[in-house]
Amino acid sequence: MTPAPDVVVARADADASGGWPVALWVIGAGRSHFIVRAPREQLGRLAWRRADARALMALERFGAPTLTRSLDSHPCPTGLNWGYIVQEYPALDDPGESGSLAQADCGGRSCGGAAWRVDLPARDGQTLPVARMLPGLAATRPEWLVLYIVSPLQSLPLKGVPQLHLADALRGPRSMAQWSQLRLPADAAARFPAIHTALLERAAEDQGLAQASVLMRADMLSGGRRAGRLHDWEADEAQRRALGLDGKALSGHAIVRLLLRLAPGDRPAVLEPHGAPWQAAAEYSEKLKALVPWPETPASCRSRLSAMNCEAACERKVASMAQAPSGGFYADPALDTMAPAQRLPACLQSCLSQKGAAEVSLQQRFDAIAERQQQAWRWVEQMTGRPAAEWHAR
Incomplete structure (x- = not known):
């Protein structure tokens, strides 16, 4: 029996990637609010109050990019034929991880921590004063921010922040040969957070954005959920209420996960969404998968x-x-x-x-299975600019 192809084997969430701040900005009718998971001393002088960090991280576990399993072809003949199949091997047990991740939840840290909430009056354009709210973020070095936005708008690029174009090799497949290249090697699963980051950094470097603030669609490299209705997040009532996502007022809103890399030289003082569509080059139609061999010899x-x-x-x-x-x-x-x-x-x-x-x-x-694994590592080398030996040493 062939197992489901979408078993998650790794996740590139904020904590697994090095403890990036995770924030939620809910734009409502008349007022908005902002929740961020970060130490209190890093926040600006606003009327912050304690928020439920576990509820925020539950949302992040839902929306973070994932690496799913793709089983390689079976190395043993699956049956001998004469007219119909006359005999097959017994069905193999699922060799995957049945949904458990290759790395620990939250990168081995606590999934709790400190989260803080501040209520903001709705202003014209409904801007987010991110520099005043997080004054220490990207003040001296480039830093990442995972930002969830809940809004009536279906497309949410941010004004004044350039969008990252996706490399040609990462856009949708044009042939079976190219399709097969969008598979990471099985051993890459545990290193996926770092590989995911390196893919983004390499793309930014190739587009002259290595030292600039840039908006990177958080799901575009690993098939995460795109703009979706809030009901797609199967949270319990307590989690929704803790994040201010309950009630009929938000029933028509969409939730989008954005990834911002902010640089000291041009970090925006405010973030302002607008309803313009995403650049076509920033869309990605396929998931990245780990090519996993069957447990046979x-x-x-x-x-x-x-x-x-x-x-x-x-x-x-x-x-x-x-x-x-x-x-x-x-x-x-x-x-x-x-x-x-x-x-x-x-x-x-x-x-x-x-x-x-x-x-x-x-x-x-x-021998063909081993070659496909090596080919997958060569693809990782090409897309990250780092040799396989460096990834193995991590």
Whole structure:
């Protein structure tokens, strides 16, 4: 039984990426409020009050980019055919992590911490005075900010902050060959937060934005949720209430996760959303996945081949043909004209021939799996500008 392809094996959330501040800006009718997870001493002199950090991080766990599993092709033959499939290997257990992450929640830190809320009057343009609220952020070095915006607007680029164009190699697939390149190696799962960051940094460098403030669509490199309705976040009532996301007033609002890299030289004093569409180059239609080999070895494949009993399988197949027509998608038209006495010898010959061919090709299959992993690492090297040896050493 093939497991679901969307099992999460790694996540590039704020804490796993190094403790970036996570903030929520809710733009309502008449008033707005802002919640941020950061130490109190880093905040400006406003009327802050304690907020529920765990509720905010629960939202972040929902919206953060993820790396999902993509199983490589099975190295062992999955069945031997004669007309229909005459025998298959037993179904393998799911080799994935069943939803658990490769790295600890919140990067090994507490998912709580301190969060603070301030209520803001709605002003013309509904701007966010981020420099006054977070005066220490990006004051001396570039820093990241994960920003959730809840607003009636469906598209939320920010005025005055350039958008990052996505590299051509990361846009949607144009061929099966390119599609296969959008797979990270299995060993990259535990390093995904850093690889995700490096992909963004390399793209910014290539576009002349290495030292500038830039808006990076947080989901564009790993298939996270795009602008979505609030009901898509399956939070409990207490979490919604703690973040001010309950009530009918926000029922038509969308929630968007943005990623800002702010630089000291041009960090904006205020953030102001507007409803202009995202640049087409900043959209990404496919998820990044980790290419995970099946837990098999040449020895285990040979053991499975040896256990396949051609005689018993062919006897069952020939007996079933005497009771029902042989038609079907996989049926050999020659079976309809074959004399009943010829069917068992023909099935045995076919079965034994396929077992022999499978035995010969086993090592080639495993060599191809190893090459696909190396190819995936070469893709990581190309997109991050760092050698595989450096990533392995982390």
